[in-house]
């Protein structure tokens with residue numbers, strides 16, 4: 001049974017319009033679900049790309065605004081995450097020397113792969129929040145490291 005949104009009377013499942021008032025039943029059902037967040041529905045790959053590239057675009061923009069010269073050390077970007085560990089600044093400098101930033105890029109690559117493999121938009125959203133939080137911590141860590149480094153010289 002379908003309940004008419006217009007007058008509340010019951011109609012057959014096959015009915016396109018209400019038998020009493022003539023309201024379109026299908027159209028009403030669709031418009032009702034449009035406002036919901038569709039966490040169970042597949043996430044289009046184009047939307048994933050838009051969010052992913054947008055996040056990296058913000059990283060690049062934030063870096064250029066805060067300290068344009070830090071774009072020169074962009075290959076070492078993941079090192080910024082190490083700053084948040086205990087004695088992080090020493091670990092970051094050691095990590096930079098032993099090439100731990102390569103592992104950082106592999107980690108970001110894996111996270112990206114999982115994000116793009118996630119079918120449900122809800123799963124993608126959770127992964128994107130983790131990814132975005134890491135990026136913000138990473139930018140902040142890099143700036144902290146750059147300040148420390150410039151203090152040494």
Ligand SMILES: [Zn+2]
Nearest residue numbers: 004007018021
């Ligand atoms: Zn009706």
